[in-house]
Amino acid sequence: MTALLEIRNLKAEIAGKQILNGYDLTVKAGEVHAIMGPNGSGKSTLSYVLSGRPGYTITEGQALLAGADLSQMSVDERAAAGLFLAFQYPLEVPGVATMTFLRAAVNAQRKKRGEEEMSSPDLIKSVKEIAKILDMDMEMLRRPVNVGFSGGEKKRAETLQMMLLQPKLCILDETDSGLDIDALKVVSNGVNQLRSKDRGIVVITHYQRLLDYITPDVVHVQSAGRIVRTGGKELALELEETGYASYQSEAA
Amino acid sequence: MSNAPATPSRKLTDAETRLAEIFATQQSAGAPQLATLRTAAFDAFSKTGLPNRHDEAWKYTDLRALLRDVKPLAAPPEESAAQSMRDAAVLTGVAARRIVFVGGYFVPTLSDLGDLEKGLSVMSLSEALAKGDAATTALLGKVGKVDDPAFALNTAFMGEGVVIRIGAGRCVERPIQLVFVAGEQPATYFLRSLIVVEKGARATLIESFEGATTQEYHVNAATEVVLEEGATLERLKISREGGAAMHVSTFVASLAANARLSDFGLNLGGALLRNQSFVSLNGQGAHAGVRGANILKNKEHADATLFLDHAAERSESKALFKSVLEDSSQAVFQGKILVRPGAQKTDARMMARALLLSEGAQANCKPELEIFADDVQCAHGSTVGALDENLVFYLMARGIGRIEAEALLTEAFIGEAIDAVENRSVREALAALVAERLRARK
Numbered sequence: 150m151t152a153l154l155e156i157r158n159l160k161a162e163i164a165g166k167q168i169l170n171g172y173d174l175t176v177k178a179g180e181v182h183a184i185m186g187p188n189g190s191g192k193s194t195l196s197y198v199l200s201g202r203p204g205y206t207i208t209e210g211q212a213l214l215a216g217a218d219l220s221q222m223s224v225d226e227r228a229a230a231g232l233f234l235a236f237q238y239p240l241e242v243p244g245v246a247t248m249t250f251l252r253a254a255v256n257a258q259r260k261k262r263g264e265e266e267m268s269s270p271d272l273i274k275s276v277k278e279i280a281k282i283l284d285m286d287m288e289m290l291r292r293p294v295n296v297g298f299s300g301g302e303k304k305r306a307e308t309l310q311m312m313l314l315q316p317k318l319c320i321l322d323e324t325d326s327g328l329d330i331d332a333l334k335v336v337s338n339g340v341n342q343l344r345s346k347d348r349g350i351v352v353i354t355h356y357q358r359l360l361d362y363i364t365p366d367v368v369h370v371q372s373a374g375r376i377v378r379t380g381g382k383e384l385a386l387e388l389e390e391t392g393y394a395s396y397q398s399e400a401a
Numbered sequence: 402m403s404n405a406p407a408t409p410s411r412k413l414t415d416a417e418t419r420l421a422e423i424f425a426t427q428q429s430a431g432a433p434q435l436a437t438l439r440t441a442a443f444d445a446f447s448k449t450g451l452p453n454r455h456d457e458a459w460k461y462t463d464l465r466a467l468l469r470d471v472k473p474l475a476a477p478p479e480e481s482a483a484q485s486m487r488d489a490a491v492l493t494g495v496a497a498r499r500i501v502f503v504g505g506y507f508v509p510t511l512s513d514l515g516d517l518e519k520g521l522s523v524m525s526l527s528e529a530l531a532k533g534d535a536a537t538t539a540l541l542g543k544v545g546k547v548d549d550p551a552f553a554l555n556t557a558f559m560g561e562g563v564v565i566r567i568g569a570g571r572c573v574e575r576p577i578q579l580v581f582v583a584g585e586q587p588a589t590y591f592l593r594s595l596i597v598v599e600k601g602a603r604a605t606l607i608e609s610f611e612g613a614t615t616q617e618y619h620v621n622a623a624t625e626v627v628l629e630e631g632a633t634l635e636r637l638k639i640s641r642e643g644g645a646a647m648h649v650s651t652f653v654a655s656l657a658a659n660a661r662l663s664d665f666g667l668n669l670g671g672a673l674l675r676n677q678s679f680v681s682l683n684g685q686g687a688h689a690g691v692r693g694a695n696i697l698k699n700k701e702h703a704d705a706t707l708f709l710d711h712a713a714e715r716s717e718s719k720a721l722f723k724s725v726l727e728d729s730s731q732a733v734f735q736g737k738i739l740v741r742p743g744a745q746k747t748d749a750r751m752m753a754r755a756l757l758l759s760e761g762a763q764a765n766c767k768p769e770l771e772i773f774a775d776d777v778q779c780a781h782g783s784t785v786g787a788l789d790e791n792l793v794f795y796l797m798a799r800g801i802g803r804i805e806a807e808a809l810l811t812e813a814f815i816g817e818a819i820d821a822v823e824n825r826s827v828r829e830a831l832a833a834l835v836a837e838r839l840r841a842r843k
């Protein structure tokens with residue numbers, strides 16, 4: 150069966166500086182992978198390269214989403230094909246109402262996939278249900294996208310978008326940063342509801358803590374732009390003990 | 402009638418010569434005062450001729466160079482041609498009392514003048530002029546002290562428009578919409594309206610200008626507004642002219658004590674659009690919100706020139722202009738705030754922002770403050786920028802296509818000016834009009 154995400158010897162650069170140095174990763178449907186690594190090792194870069202952020206150039210290798218070459222797709226096509234990135238630093242979009250944004254996103258994706266648009270009442274109903282799971286006040290969703298949200302509220306909002314859009318492949322870039330323990334539990338609960346045999350989840354994190362709540366099937370250690378070690382969930386605990394120092398020196 | 406140009410030293414342009422010829426043969430209907438008014442206006446025009454870039458107020462819009470020829474004065478349209486414009490009007494979603502002009506002529510059969518609210522009187526300009534209506538002739542051209550060649554031309558040639566009066570203390574809820582639809586043929590339209598809102602009265606006025614033709618035509622429109630003590634007027638002006646049209650419009654308003662003016666202009670099309678506003682805050686506590694938005698493409702050029710004259714204590718003005726510019730379009734904003742001696746506690750704020758959607762687009766901004774009182778608050782600012790590509794990426798990463806992502810961000814940009822529109826149905830209709838326009842991009 151085709152893997153959901155297949156990254157082969159991927160090399161990518163930004164501003165002429167090579168960040169990804171021969172990245173290999175395979176995520177099958179139904180799996181949850183954790184990518185851990187020191188700051189600056191290129192974790193966010195990987196997520197941006199996959200989602201098609203302008204400025205990031207693939208110089209070698211390939212990234213395939215359900216067999217389709219991501220580099221041949223525009224940013225919005227990748228999203229419609231099922232790729233979702235929960236941003237490490239979600240952006241504020243002044244003047245664009247959250248509901249307008251959610252409706253535009255859901256319906257743009259549906260349209261590209263040749264599906265029927267979601268009606269406004271259905272959308273509001275879905276959003277309300279998800280907001281309840283994430284313990285979010287609907288009042289917040291009447292504001293412009295992320296405007297004036299705290300760091301934790303932004304992470305909840307990202308999770309809400311993800312749960313609404315029901316992507317095939319979820320990439321969570323340090324979704325745990327800025328969350329207190331209660332918020333972490335709530336958000337993890339939301340993410341766990343997305344676990345399914347048809348969906349892949351990649352959790353990028355610096356700390357082991359998140360993995361207490363979202364249990365990974367596979368844990369990878371990333372250093373200097375590639376994966377240097379892969380293991381089971383016990384690898385995360387080991388990293389908690391030893392830290393990243395040995396990997397940083399190995400990369401240097 | 403003597404129309405000899407007062408400055409024979411300069412060779413007249415073809416357009417100026419043609420204007421003089423047309424003026425000389427014009428039949429002046431109506432009262433003798435009117436003929437005097439027109440002649441004085443044309444003489445005033447002849448002293449300077451068409452304004453050019455050496456006139457400070459026309460620095461960025463050289464009408465003398467741009468107006469190559471003068472299209473003939475419009476002839477009355479066939480009734481069938483007028484009827485075919487029935488559905489043309491913008492803002493059809495607003496349940497306004499519509500007064501329709503096609504090809505420069507009032508079309509009673511398309512207009513709704515039945516069951517006028519108590520205190521509301523509406524007369525076509527031609528009717529008021531023919532009758533020699535004393536109240537009208539006493540005010541026409543005298544609402545403000547405007548010394549401007551385009552306005553003088555309008556006074557010299559004014560053909561059709563309306564005279565509206567709202568009686569003291571009356572609140573006319575239903576918006577009144579003047580719909581000006583250009584004819585099919587090249588023509589020049591001189592449109593003129595006079596609006597008097599008496600003491601404590603309120604009204605909403607919409608003026609929409611549109612043309613479906615790709616032929617070049619010229620609109621010279623002027624609206625004079627008198628707001629008596631405590632009167633309130635919300636005015637909306639929408640220009641969606643044909644792609645080759647030239648549209649010059651003058652807005653003159655005089656505000657008595659505690660009068661409130663809320664003005665919003667939206668420019669969606671036309672080769673050249675010049676909107677000049679002369680707003681005088683003559684009474685204590687008068688308030689004027691003057692806002693505008695341009696969405697331009699191709700080589701369209703829109704010039705908003707604003708003169709806010711604070712002549713009384715505690716008067717306030719808020720000006721906000723937003724431009725969204727594609728291709729090699731150009732927006733000009735010139736704003737002058739004058740605070741006269743004695744106009745203490747004036748609060749005047751002016752802001753112009755432009756969003757450039759392509760490299761060839763251009764925004765010019767020239768603010769000017771002239772302050773002769775010491776206890777005032779005045780501020781002005783301007784910004785020019787592009788869309789934030791990080792935000793475009795964020796929206797696209799959620800599956801939203803580029804055009805839609807840019808439209809959402811652009812709507813948000815323009816939204817600040819539209820949000821200030823007080824009448825809810827008008828505000829929503831304007832937002833819908835903007836949304837439609839932004840999604841019509843290729």
Ligand SMILES: Nc1ncnc2c1ncn2[C@@H]1O[C@H](COP(=O)(O)OP(=O)(O)O)[C@@H](O)[C@H]1O
Binds near residue numbers: 189192
């Ligand atoms: N716009 C940029 N221009 C140049 N270098 C960048 C840019 N963005 C990130 N980098 C560099 O790429 C490397 C990886 O960054 P990043 O992917 O954010 O790491 P991580 O998410 O693992 O902390 C860092 O050395 C960072 O300085």
Ligand SMILES: [Mg+2]
Binds near residue numbers: 192194237322323
């Ligand atoms: Mg990062």
